[in-house]
């Protein structure tokens with residue numbers, strides 16, 4: 001979203017799962033950028049496609065999933081460069097890195113990933129220090145003794161008390177927060193330029209989450225590491241993100257700097273997400289969960305995908321798929337989107353179509369308040 005050369009550029013990324021029930025369009029034309037040292041949020045409800053987008057960047061999508069289109073450029077190298085031909089077959093460019101090159105040059109060293117559940121990433125039968133040391137040895141050109149030294153330093157760096165002693169302990173001897181710190185240590189161990197963090201604090205209680213977010217802020221300043229931060233929690237977004245991509249059913253529907261997103265909100269979905277969390281400038285009484293449950297990504301609604309739940313939906317939203325562009329002056333084509341405005345939104349009400357004259361859709365009667373977004377509300381409530 002800026003004229004500088006970004007660290008990471010994701011363009012029109014599409015990832016689908018080919019299941020017996022049909023094709024799941026998990027990520028459906030997502031574009032965003034990450035500048036060096038920037039913390040970029042990917043936010044949205046469960047099933048929006050955040051995790052699959054994160055996995056796609058690292059080429060870690062598993063069967064029956066496949067990246068079917070798009071480009072991911074990192075420091076000028078093509079992590080993904082796939083084009084869907086008109087006959088539906090896929091063409092990978094020659095520039096696209098092989099899986100071997102991804103393993104050798106990118107994963108761990110250049111881009112590290114932190115998952116929500118540290119127990120998935122840490123082997124319970126090996127000591128924490130040994131796992132950390134092995135990872136460092138594998139990815140950096142150092143001896144075993146040097147790797148051990150770096151590992152202990154990293155444990156200290158992420159705030160683990162008595163790191164020499166904890167080095168010799170097993171994962172189950174660490175609390176959830178401490179385990180997450182170990183994963184952050186592991187992610188940082190090879191001094192990557194980018195860390196992709198997939199809901200790394202969701203399982204933690206609010207106090208520990210706050211400590212981890214503070215730690216990430218400190219480390220980011222020290223190492224100038226950029227982050228892509230996947231979360232469903234707007235409270236987390238407010239606390240640490242520089243810029244934000246709001247996802248709904250596989251699409252980014254609003255992207256902006258964090259201040260603009262919160263104080264100059266454009267998309268009714270973002271508005272709804274923000275209403276569902278407590279904020280200092282709004283009373284708790286006004287908390288309002290989003291009505292309805294997110295539809296399936298196999299059969300996304302026609303037109304604007306949010307129209308079935310949108311309080312501002314009109315007839316036209318059922319038919320017209322909104323373009324992604326700056327909200328001002330109804331500018332909608334991609335050239336304009338790449339111009340001045342850094343705030344992009346996909347909503348028909350900002351386009352020069354017949355929104356004004358279109359009949360409102362009565363969503364409240366068609367979609368009962370089904371109590372969707374319980375997860376989001378829980379995140380928000382905890383944040384109080």
Ligand SMILES: Nc1ncnc2c1ncn2[C@@H]1O[C@H](COP(=O)(O)OP(=O)(O)OP(=O)(O)O)[C@@H](O)[C@H]1O
Nearest residue numbers: 017019024026045046047048049050051052053297
């Ligand atoms: N292995 C799979 N097979 C089929 N569909 C999948 C698979 N993995 C993900 N999906 C589908 O892809 C879509 C996006 O899922 P994704 O996990 O990225 O959502 P998310 O926004 O990260 O939500 P969550 O926070 O629940 O992980 C969903 O519709 C999901 O059901």
